[in-house]
Amino acid sequence: MEKEITVYPPATVANIVCGFDVLGFALDKPRDKMVVRLLPERKVSIINKDDFDLPPEPERNVSGAALLAMLKELPEGIGFEVESTKTILPGSGIGSSAASAAGAVVGANYLLGNRFSDNELVRFAMSGEELASGVRHADNLAPCIYGGVTIIRSTDPLDIIKIQSPLLFVTIIHPQIEVKTSDARQILKKQIHLSQAIQQWGNVAGLVAGFMKGDYDLISRSLVDGIIEPVRTILIPGFDEVKSQSMKAGALGGGISGSGPSIFMFSRTEETAHLVENLGAETYLKMGLPCRTYVSTINQEGVKITRKEVIL
């Protein structure tokens, strides 16, 4: 049995426009780096090698909480040490806590000879997400662990479906403001019109078919959300401008990543994705808001497991 492995859990986008709480995907970058080591005793130990001041106590740490959930289903005499270097900014809305939880359990599972299924790993990692946000959600964990575009058909029982998708370039624009997930959830209306819901599930059906057929036009036409986006974007200054500029520049569509503040946009070419990136950066520069941007493809693999060093 190997004693140590390095894993690179990717950033992820949850809530793909109309697919609120249901559809997500994994990015190729940014990624965190985690070294996971097997220990000969029932113990979880966390070493943070970055400057985010994340708590090292396993029960207060996202990776730790996920591993503690896994340990409950393992015999005595097994434990883990995690050395974590985060690149995915906490609070960015691109699945930072999910990456910490997913990377830890995927690495640990590899060292155990892959005894747990991906579905079980998501379940363990949900304890990490619960610690981070108070909600046992799998929106970011599912794409982080399965890779590609994922459907969460149901959370109880947990039913995750990975679907095919064509080559897509993704621009992430991250204005560095704070959006609390709890605020983003609180402002949503609890009741919606049936007619709006029908439009939404028509678009969800179109989006799933668009991904699976590799039909870019259909993907673009389906990236419509009349329910969540109009409410939540009031928390993200500049959203409307970034979106309309992106569409003019040729993006297929996009919206809020998770509960924000990051914005994601799909493009068919890398050139368009970079154009969208530049326009987004310019918008926030003008507004005087610091902003990070990334251009990536959809990552089909999920958490990368490797003994070689990867340049992030």
Place this chain on the structure above:
Amino acid sequence: MEKEITVYPPATVANIVCGFDVLGFALDKPRDKMVVRLLPERKVSIINKDDFDLPPEPERNVSGAALLAMLKELPEGIGFEVESTKTILPGSGIGSSAASAAGAVVGANYLLGNRFSDNELVRFAMSGEELASGVRHADNLAPCIYGGVTIIRSTDPLDIIKIQSPLLFVTIIHPQIEVKTSDARQILKKQIHLSQAIQQWGNVAGLVAGFMKGDYDLISRSLVDGIIEPVRTILIPGFDEVKSQSMKAGALGGGISGSGPSIFMFSRTEETAHLVENLGAETYLKMGLPCRTYVSTINQEGVKITRKEVIL
């Protein structure tokens, strides 16, 4: 140019469980038979060769209204005669009026050298549906004309997507009671919980993916409707019994066809579909309600166009 063609428009199922107003499919049987003839003058003439007492005046007849809508986009000196023999019972909930409208426009279009697209044909046929139910809906027309399983992503603009589906056997159980579409629509709640809507679009995503992957288990798990079915089934005596017996017999799932009264059930084998058929027939026999049943596959072709006689 040919002067006459025989078409066989199929019955269809709209509102596939969670896919209310969005997902439908075509059946192989029952089908209507229609002979469509080209006339050398701007005129629509209807001949009813069955006992349903349908109005022969074109502006009051579903086929006639659809053809009159088409004529508006045709030059002078073209008209149609339709000789219709209906097998799909009006009011059965399996797209009887859609078949009349679709058959007429598909036959007419064939005689014109297929100058209109399927999307345009649906648009013309919607005038027939409007006459029948007061609503310009395409739920049954889309699968009737395109064949297979269809998504209506949007009605304005009309956006229809045909998706792949695996071999499925369909049992139709039609208890002969009257359910008015207007009643069925009126009893629906106008407002729903966001959480219910999210569950529904999770199931819609799962169902579309299930059809496209040919994943029978996923199709089965996704055939859940927590919004429409619990309300509408109060209009269909025996529904709960038929459904629970069908599931026990091995059906994958099913629900109300259109707005009822027909019930449809998917099965993986023809044997199971016939077992479901027998159980359904027995239930209504016990209740003293006359009942018709059909077992069919999903029809991938839509309206059949042929110069040969087809046995219905």
